[in-house]
Amino acid sequence: MLLPRILTPARAAITALKPSYAACISLPYSFDTLRSTNAPFSPTLTLVRHATHQAQGRANGAKDGPGKRLGAKKTGEEYVIPGNIIFRQRGTHWFPGENCAMGRDHTIYATQSGYVKYYRDPLKHPKRQYIGVAFQRHETLPYPPNAARRRRLGMLAVQMDQEASSSPKVDVLDGDMQLGEVAGSETAPRVVPRMKAQSQLVMGKRYAYREANWQIGRAAERAKVKVREFVPGDRFRAWRKSAARKTANAERRGLRGKRK
Structure with a gap:
């Protein structure tokens, strides 16, 4: 004091x-x-202590954790395989071009193996920027207008025989034609009628040809196999089937516990 x-x-x-x-x-x-x-608790003296630093938190630091790592993941003319991510973005700053696709979060990725190309296509859109994949490093994108589309089908190039390539081409709609040398001879062209297929194939989902369901259901009838006819209203038979199935499942579970 x-x-x-x-x-x-x-x-x-x-x-x-x-x-x-x-x-x-x-x-x-x-x-x-x-x-x-000079009293310790004087009403006339007021002591105020101001903070020497901010107590709420950082003012310029990251609020939501680390960044999203956006931007280019592959440079120009870098080799990629299908599924490789080329560019991550928010919005459509870049658009997918040749052999590329865009995900739901605007990520551009490769759909074919090749070399990354960043380019513009004034004929397609004057202001958009595109990212594509070219099969050869020396190729430039976009391809010339009216040019054949280049695709990689995963096929192996094999040299054809000259004899097979020089043979004449004949189109026959109603049957298979066998070619000969001289007309009117035994080896002359003749039409061999095709045998009618017993089952009719219909193109279904994913471009797969298959028989109709009603034809598949009559396979036993075509093979002359006797099958007990199903009676829609026979509830007693349905109950017996379900009871037998439940009994078999219970026995199977019991055997499973004994094995352990």
């Missing part, structure tokens, strides 16, 4: 004053003023 150090000089200063001033100043009143000023 500073009070003991201040009281002694204050007494000396008040005593040294002239009698006129000393009479006006009462000694107890001045000491009470000093005591109230």
Whole structure:
């Protein structure tokens, strides 16, 4: 406390004053003023401590964790395989070109093996930027207009025989024609009628040819196999089948527990 150090000089200063001033100043009143000023809980003194740094958190730091790692993942003329991600983006800054596709998060990836090409196609769209994959490094995208589309079908190039390539081509709709050398001879061209197929194939999903369901269901009839006819309203027979199936499943579960 500073009070003991201040009281002694204050007494000396008040005593040294002239009698006129000393009479006006009462000694107890001045000491009470000093005591109230230097008290530990003084109502006249307010202490405010300001923070030396921000307590809420970082102002310029990342709010939602690390970044999303957007941008180019493959450079130009870099070799890629199907499924390789070429560019990650938010929005369509780049569009998929030749042999490329775009995911639902606007990620552009390769659909064929080749070399990455970044290019523009003024004839297709004047302001868009495209990313494509070329099969050869020296190729440039986009391909010339009205040019044949280049595709990689995964086929092996084999040299054809000259005899097979020089044989004449004959198209026959109603049957298979066998070619000969001279017309009117035994080896002359003749039409061999095709045998009618017993089952009619119909193209279904995924471009697969298969028989109709009603034809598949009559396979046993065509093979002359006797099958017990199904009666739609026979509930007792259906109950017996379900009971037998449940019994077999219970026995199978019991055997499974014994094996363990």
